[in-house]
Amino acid sequence: MDVLTREQRRHNMSRIRGRDTKPELLLRRGLHASGLRFRLHARELPGRPDLVFPKYRAVVLVHGCFWHGHDCALFKLPATRANFWAGKIAGNRQRDERAAAGLTAAGWRVLTVWECSLKGPARLPLEKVISMCEVFVRGSEREGTLRGRTRTES
Ligand SMILES: [Zn+2]
Numbered sequence: 001m002d003v004l005t006r007e008q009r010r011h012n013m014s015r016i017r018g019r020d021t022k023p024e025l026l027l028r029r030g031l032h033a034s035g036l037r038f039r040l041h042a043r044e045l046p047g048r049p050d051l052v053f054p055k056y057r058a059v060v061l062v063h064g065c066f067w068h069g070h071d072c073a074l075f076k077l078p079a080t081r082a083n084f085w086a087g088k089i090a091g092n093r094q095r096d097e098r099a100a101a102g103l104t105a106a107g108w109r110v111l112t113v114w115e116c117s118l119k120g121p122a123r124l125p126l127e128k129v130i131s132m133c134e135v136f137v138r139g140s141e142r143e144g145t146l147r148g149r150t151r152t153e154s
Contacts, residue, residue, distance in 0.1 A: 023115070023118035023119045023123075023126075024050070024062050024118065026118075026126055027062070027113070027118060027126070027129060027130060027133065028040075028051065030126065030127070030129075030130035031051070031130060031133055031134065031137075034130065034131075034134050036053060036134060036137055036138075037053070037055070038051045038052055038053045038060075039051075039052045039054065040052075042059075045059070045102075045103065045106075045108070046098065046099040046100075046101075046102030046103050046106070047061070047095065047096065047098070047099025047100070047102070047103070049061055049099075049103065049108075049110075050062045053137050056109070056137050056138060057107060057108055057109060058108065058109040058110075058111065058136065058137045059103060059108050059109070059110055059111070060111045060112075060113055060133060060136075060137070061096075061099075061100075061110065061111070061112045061113065062113050062115070062118075063096070063112055063113070063114050063115060064115045065114055065115045065116050065120075066089075067089065067092055068089070068092055068093060068096055068114075069089040069090070069092065069093050070114050070115070070116065070147070072114065072116045072122065072147065072148060073116065073120060073121060073122060073148075074115060074116045074119075074120050074148075077089075100112075100143075104142070104143065109136075109140075109141060109142055109143065110142075110143045110144075111133065111136045111137070111143070111144045111145070111146065112143075112144070112145045112146070113129070113133065113146045114145070114146065114147040114148065116147055116148030117129050117146045117147050117148045120148060121148075122147075122148030122149045122150070123148050123149075124146075124148065124149065129146060132146055133146070
């Protein structure tokens with residue numbers, strides 16, 4: 001007999017997958033704690049930006065380094081079906097460019113946060129990423145990028 005309700009099971013599965021500790025979620029929590037309010041995955045905006053701050057006319061895009069083909073240690077083209085993956089990632093990058101251009105044209109300020117700033121060997125302290133995001137959102141820069149440390153910065 002099945003003693004778990006569907007709801008409980010879903011909860012357990014989400015715990016098992018570690019969803020609660022995902023860096024992106026920690027970033028969202030930190031921004032919320034700093035008093036910023038945002039919407040998630042706004043469908044009506046180009047590229048469905050991850051975080052939308054209507055009050056500041058700003059969006060934050062959290063890009064996975066593999067899927068968006070980042071030039072960093074987290075990206076490595078798989079050895080098998082390399083052409084397939086290269087084509088797929090090139091398509092993603094084109095979509096990213098179109099989305100960013102569409103957002104900018106509509107007057108949104110766009111901050112891209114690369115996954116490598118949040119996880120992996122080059123990651124920055126979480127508090128630093130949160131505060132850099134906050135500065136961007138509350139500021140007036142048209143666009144910005146946040147990435148993990150590069151070697152020269154040590
Ligand atoms: Zn990266």
